[in-house]
Amino acid sequence: MRKTTRKFLAVTAGVASIALLASACSSDSGDGDKPSGSSSASAPSDEKVTLKVATFNEFGYADLYEEYMKLHPNVTIVNDKADTSDNARAAVQNSIATNTVVDDIVAADSDWMPELIASSDFFADLGSDTVKDRWPAWKSQLSTTADGKLIGYGTDSGPEAVCYRKDLFKKAGLPTDRAEVSKLLEGSWDNYFTQGQKFMDAKTGAAWFDSIGALSQGMINQLEAPFEDPSTDEITVLGADSKAKPVYDLLTSDKVLGQSAHLGQWSQDWTDAFKGDKWATMLCPPWMTQIIAGNAPDQTEWDVADALPGGASNWGGSFLLVPEGGKNVEAAKQLADWLTDPKQAAAVFVKYGNFPSQTAATTDPSVTGKTDAYFGGAPTGQIFSNRFAPIEKQPYRGSHYFPINQALSDAYTRVDVDKTDDSASSWKKFEQAVKDLS
Amino acid sequence: MTSTRTPAAPGPTASDERDRQQRRVGFSQKLGRWDVKLSPYLYISPFFILFVVVGLFPLLYTGVVSVHQWDLLKGKGDFVGFENFSTVLQAPIFWKSVRNTISIFLLSSIPQVILALVIAALLDANLRAKTFWRMGVLVPYVVAPVAVSLIFGQMFADQSGIINQILRNLGFTGIGWHSEVLPSHIAIASMVNFRWTGYNTLIFLAAMQAIPRDLYEAALIDGANRVRQFFSITIPMLRPTIIFVIITSTIGGLQIFDEPRMFDQFGRGGADQQYLTVTNYIYQLGWTNKNFGRAAAVAWLLFLLILAISVVNYLITRRIASEGGAKQKKRKKVSA
Numbered sequence: 039m040r041k042t043t044r045k046f047l048a049v050t051a052g053v054a055s056i057a058l059l060a061s062a063c064s065s066d067s068g069d070g071d072k073p074s075g076s077s078s079a080s081a082p083s084d085e086k087v088t089l090k091v092a093t094f095n096e097f098g099y100a101d102l103y104e105e106y107m108k109l110h111p112n113v114t115i116v117n118d119k120a121d122t123s124d125n126a127r128a129a130v131q132n133s134i135a136t137n138t139v140v141d142d143i144v145a146a147d148s149d150w151m152p153e154l155i156a157s158s159d160f161f162a163d164l165g166s167d168t169v170k171d172r173w174p175a176w177k178s179q180l181s182t183t184a185d186g187k188l189i190g191y192g193t194d195s196g197p198e199a200v201c202y203r204k205d206l207f208k209k210a211g212l213p214t215d216r217a218e219v220s221k222l223l224e225g226s227w228d229n230y231f232t233q234g235q236k237f238m239d240a241k242t243g244a245a246w247f248d249s250i251g252a253l254s255q256g257m258i259n260q261l262e263a264p265f266e267d268p269s270t271d272e273i274t275v276l277g278a279d280s281k282a283k284p285v286y287d288l289l290t291s292d293k294v295l296g297q298s299a300h301l302g303q304w305s306q307d308w309t310d311a312f313k314g315d316k317w318a319t320m321l322c323p324p325w326m327t328q329i330i331a332g333n334a335p336d337q338t339e340w341d342v343a344d345a346l347p348g349g350a351s352n353w354g355g356s357f358l359l360v361p362e363g364g365k366n367v368e369a370a371k372q373l374a375d376w377l378t379d380p381k382q383a384a385a386v387f388v389k390y391g392n393f394p395s396q397t398a399a400t401t402d403p404s405v406t407g408k409t410d411a412y413f414g415g416a417p418t419g420q421i422f423s424n425r426f427a428p429i430e431k432q433p434y435r436g437s438h439y440f441p442i443n444q445a446l447s448d449a450y451t452r453v454d455v456d457k458t459d460d461s462a463s464s465w466k467k468f469e470q471a472v473k474d475l476s
Numbered sequence: 477m478t479s480t481r482t483p484a485a486p487g488p489t490a491s492d493e494r495d496r497q498q499r500r501v502g503f504s505q506k507l508g509r510w511d512v513k514l515s516p517y518l519y520i521s522p523f524f525i526l527f528v529v530v531g532l533f534p535l536l537y538t539g540v541v542s543v544h545q546w547d548l549l550k551g552k553g554d555f556v557g558f559e560n561f562s563t564v565l566q567a568p569i570f571w572k573s574v575r576n577t578i579s580i581f582l583l584s585s586i587p588q589v590i591l592a593l594v595i596a597a598l599l600d601a602n603l604r605a606k607t608f609w610r611m612g613v614l615v616p617y618v619v620a621p622v623a624v625s626l627i628f629g630q631m632f633a634d635q636s637g638i639i640n641q642i643l644r645n646l647g648f649t650g651i652g653w654h655s656e657v658l659p660s661h662i663a664i665a666s667m668v669n670f671r672w673t674g675y676n677t678l679i680f681l682a683a684m685q686a687i688p689r690d691l692y693e694a695a696l697i698d699g700a701n702r703v704r705q706f707f708s709i710t711i712p713m714l715r716p717t718i719i720f721v722i723i724t725s726t727i728g729g730l731q732i733f734d735e736p737r738m739f740d741q742f743g744r745g746g747a748d749q750q751y752l753t754v755t756n757y758i759y760q761l762g763w764t765n766k767n768f769g770r771a772a773a774v775a776w777l778l779f780l781l782i783l784a785i786s787v788v789n790y791l792i793t794r795r796i797a798s799e800g801g802a803k804q805k806k807r808k809k810v811s812a
Contacts, residue, residue, distance in 0.1 A: 124743070128763055134549050153766070157549045304741040305654075306629060310636035441765050444744065451747030456655030458748050467748070474567050475765055 087366045088114045089373055092141035094126035097193065097356070098390030102382055106373060113369065123147055134160050139363040142370035146190065148355045149443070151180045152435040154189065161189040162362040164371060172380065176432045177395045181357050190357030191378040194386075195395035196323030197425035198256055198346045198353050201330060203244075204414070205339040206318040210240035216341055216416060223319070223345040227257065227288070230347035234297040237318060245299035245317045250289040251450040252303045256321045257285045258443070259351045259433055265443070266436030273438055273476065275446075276469055282446065283465075290453050290461035302455040309333055321346075323353045324393035324422050331412045341414050344421045350428040355395055393422050400426045438475055445471040535779070542772035549766060560773035570774065572749045573757040574781070576661065580736070580753065581729035583665035584672075589721055591673050593714075596680035597706055610681065613674035624667050625738030632663040632739075654740060660751040667735045672728070676721050683717035684710060723789055730782050731755055754778045 093099065103115045118141050120126035127150050133140055134157045146154055154161065165188040172178075173192045181190030200223050204214040212233070213219055222233060234246035247253060258264045264282045265275040275282050288294060299317040301308040311317075312333035320326070322342060330340055358374040360367060376382065383394035384402040394400055400423045408419030449468040452459040459467065542560055545553030564570050599610055616624075631638050632653035640650035653663045687710065695705050711718075733755040737743040744760060745752025752760075754774065762771035 131548055131763065131766070135551075153549065301635070302747075306633040306637070306741070307635040310633065444742075444764065448744070448747040456652065456747055456750075458655060458750075470568060474563075474569065475767075 084112050086112050086114075087369045088116060089143065089366060089370055090116045090118050090141040091143040091145070091358075091373075092118045092120065092126065092129065093145040094120040094123045094147075096390060096392070097145060098386040098392050099377060101389070102377060102386070106376060113373070115373070130154070133361070137363070139361045139365075142360065142364045142366055143374050144359045144361060145193070146357050146359055148180050148357065148432075149435070149440060151190065151357065152437055152439050154359065155181070155183055156437055158183045158187060158189050160361055160363070162360045162364075162367050162371065164188045164191060164360060164374070166375075169375065169378075172378070172396050172398070174395075174397055174429070176352070176429060177355070180432060180435075181359075190359045191374050192395040193356045193358060193378055193383070194325070194354075194392040195426065196325060196352050196354035197393065197422050197429060198259075198351050199322045199421055199425050200319055200343045200345055200347075201322035201327065201340055201413075202319045202343055203315070203317075203339050204341050206242055206244050206315060207237075209242045210237045210318070212237060214341075216343060216414075219341070219343040220345040223343055223347060225347060227347045231294055231297065234319075235293065238297050242315075242318075244315045246297035246319060248299050248301050248308060248311075248317045248320050249303055249450070250294060250298055250454045251447050252321055254285060254289055254446065254450055255353055256346070256351060257289070257348060258282060258446075259353055260348045261285070261433050262431065263434040265439055266434060268434040268436075271436040271438075273436075273442070273472060275442060276472055286446070286449070286465065287461070289450065290464070295454065298454055300455050300457070302451050305455070312337070321353070324387075324391060324418070325354060327410065327413065327418060328391050338414070340412065342410075342416045342418055342421055344424055346425065350425055350430075352426075352429050352432060387419070391418075393426070438472075441475055442472055538772045538775050541768055542770075542776050544769050546768035546772070547766055548762065548768055553769075556769070560769045561777070564770055564773050564777065569749055569752070569757065570777075573745070573752045573754045576657075576736075576745070576749070576751055577730060577732065577753045577755075579658075579661045580665050580668070580732055580751070581726070583661055584668035584732075585722070585725045585729050587665075588669050588673050588676060588725060589718065591669070592676035592680055592721070593711075593718075595673070595677045596684055597710060599677065599681050600684045610678065613677045615674065616670050617672070617675045619671070621667075621671060621734040622738050624671055625735050628663065628667045628670070628735075629739055654746065655748075655750070657750045660739070660746065664732075664735050664739055664751055667739075668729070668732065672725065676725070679721060680714060680717060683714050687713045723786075726785060726789060727782065730778070730785065733759075754781070 091099070091103075099117070103117065107113055107115060120129060126145065127147070129140070130144055130146060130150065131153070133144075134154075137160070165186075169188070169191065177192045177195060178188065181192065182188050200219075202219055202223075207214045207219065213222060223230060231246075237246050261281050262268075263274070264285075266272060267274050274280060299311065301311050301316065312330065313336075320330075322330075327342065330337075334340070358378060360370045360374055364370055378396065380394065380396040380399035380402065383396050383399040384405050386392050387394055387399070387405050388408055394405065399405060406417075406419045406423050408417070409415050410418040445468055448471070449464045452464040452467070453461055543555060543557055545556055547553060595613060599606070599613070603609055632640075634640065634650065634652055634654050637653065639653070644650055651659045653659050691709050691713075692705055695709055700708065732753050736745055736751045736753050736756055737759075739751060740746065743756070744764075745756050755778070758771045758774050758778070761767050761774060
C-alpha cells in the first residue's frame, strides 16, 4: 500500500518537475521585460564587471581589450564574435524581438542601422559632450534618431577609391603611374566607362571591372534617396522618377555589360579569379584592400588610385551600440566610448587596416603616414584620408533598404552573372520582389 | 489492483502512522485503482507534455501569427484574416520555392533509396574486412552538413569548380551549376545523397541480415541467380524497412534547408530563386523582410504540403504492405 502511495508521489513529483521545466521555459520571455526596468543602476568604477562585446568579421579590438582591462582592473571583457555578419544581424534582431539583452555592447553594420533606429528604445542614449564632434555629420546621422538620440558610436568607415592592376593597364596602353591613373579615373561614371571601352578595345583578355553589382554599390551610395522617400519612408524605387532605375539602365546597357568580368562579388568564382588576370579595376574601400591582398597574396601589380568616378562616397562601416536593458550600461558606455576614441581608432587602422570614421583620426599622422607594401608601397593612409574628407552625405536608408538592396543585387546577378534574364525582364522580377515587401 | 496486493516493503515508519493507514484502507484502495487507471498515462505524459509545449503550441501560435500583420521587431499588428495566405499564394516566388523543394526532394530521395539498397546488398555479401566497408559508408554522415555544402559549393563553382574543369577537359561545355535551375537542383541533391546514402545503407543492411538465410538456400536449390534472389527475396522481405526509409527521407527532403542555404555566399537561393526551398523562403520572409505574418503563412502551407504528401505515402504504404503480406504468405507456402 505504501509502495503505491510512494509511486503515486513519485509520479506526481515527476509531473510537477516537468511543469516546473515548462514554466521555467516560459519565464524566460518574462525575464525580458525585467532589464529595461533595472537599467539605471550604474556600476561604481571599482565594482567587478564582465562586459560582453558582440562583434563580427574583424574589428581589431584584441589588443585594445587587453589595454582596457589593464587600465580598469575591475573590468573583464568577453568577445562574443559571430561567424558571419548576417548571423550577427539576426542575433541583434532576435534580442530586440524578444527584448532580451545578451551582450553589453553590440556591433552593427551601417546597413542595419535603419532597422535599429526603428527600435531605438532598445538602445541606450550615448550622446555626450566628449563624442559630440567625434564623427562627421553623415556618419553620426546614421546612428541618430529623428528626435536626436545617438544610439551608436561609429567605428570604421569605407571611403571608396579605385584599385587597379598596373600590368593590365600597361598592356592596354593606359598610364600606370598612380597620379596619372587618379586623374584618368576622376570625373563622371561616363568617363569611367569610356576609359573602360579603351581598355576593352586593346583586347588584353581581361575585363574592366568584376561585376556590375559591385559598381552599383558605389553608384547607389552616391544617390541621396535611392529607394525610399526620406520624408515618408515610402518605397519610390519603382515609380516613374525612380532614382535607382537610371543607374540600373546604365549598368545593364550592352556597352557596360561588355566591360564586365561577369563574376558575382563574394562568389567562389570571384574569390578564385583574383589569382588570374580577370579584371583591371575595382571599387576599393579600405576594407577591400585587405580582401584583395588576402585573395591574391602573390600578385604584386595591384595599386590604389586616389579617385572615385561620380564623386566621393562611403561604402560600409560599423557602429557600437549599448542595449538599454543591460546589467552594466554605464560601464559598457565607457568601454564603447574608449574603443571608438580617435586615438584607439588610429591604432586599429595602423595594425588591422580598418579605416577610422572619427574626423580627428583620419588626419592623425600615424594614419596618413601608413603605406601598404602590397599595393606597391601606396600611401593608403593618405589616399583614404583624401577620399574621406570630401564625403558629405550618405544615401537615405529607410526601413526597406536592406531587402530592396538585396533584390536589386539579385537583379544584377541575373543579367550579369547568371545571364538568365535581359535587362527588362530582370527589372520586372525586381519589381515583383519589391511589391512583395509591402 | 495487482500492485495493492503485493506486500509493502518494510520501511522506517512510526507505528502510529501504520495505524492510520489501516484505518484508511478505503482510501488506499481508491489510490490503487487510480494507480492502475492513471499510471500508464502519467508514464507517457512527459512526452506529450513536452510535445504540447514545444510542438503543438508553436504550431497553433504560428497559426495565430499567420492571420496578423506581424513585424519581427515591432511585434503584433492588425488582424488581417487570410490576407497573408492569399498574398503568398499569388507570389511567384512561393511557387518557385515549392517547385524547387519537390524537385530537389525527388532528385535526392529516389536515387538515394536505390543506391542505398544496392550498396547494402553488396555489403551483405561475404566481403573481406566487412566492418571496414560498413563503417566506411557511414563516414559522409559524420561530416557536418555545412562543411559538405562548402566543399560541394567549391566543386560545383560555375567557372573555377573542379567538376566544370573536368567537363571542359573532356570537351564538353561547362554547366551552370549555380545559375541554371535543374543543374543547381542536381548539385544540391548530390550533397544530400552524399550525406544520407550511407546512413540508409546501414538501415537496409541491418534489415537484410535479419532475412532468414534458408530462403536464399532454397532459392539457390531452385536455381535462382543472385539478381533473381535480390528481387524476389531481398526486396520483398525489406518492404517495411523501405517504407520507413521513404517516410523519413520524405520528411527530411521537404524540410531541406542547410544545403541550399550554404550553396552560395548569400544563402538566398540564387538570384532568380533557382534553388530557393520553402524553408529558405520562410527564413527569408521572417528574417530578411521581417514579415513574420507572411513567414508563418508559408510555414502553415508547408505543413499542409507535408501532410498531403504523407497521406499519399500512407496510401501507397498500405498497398505495398498488403501486397507484401500476400507475397509473404505465398512464399511461406513455397518454402514449406
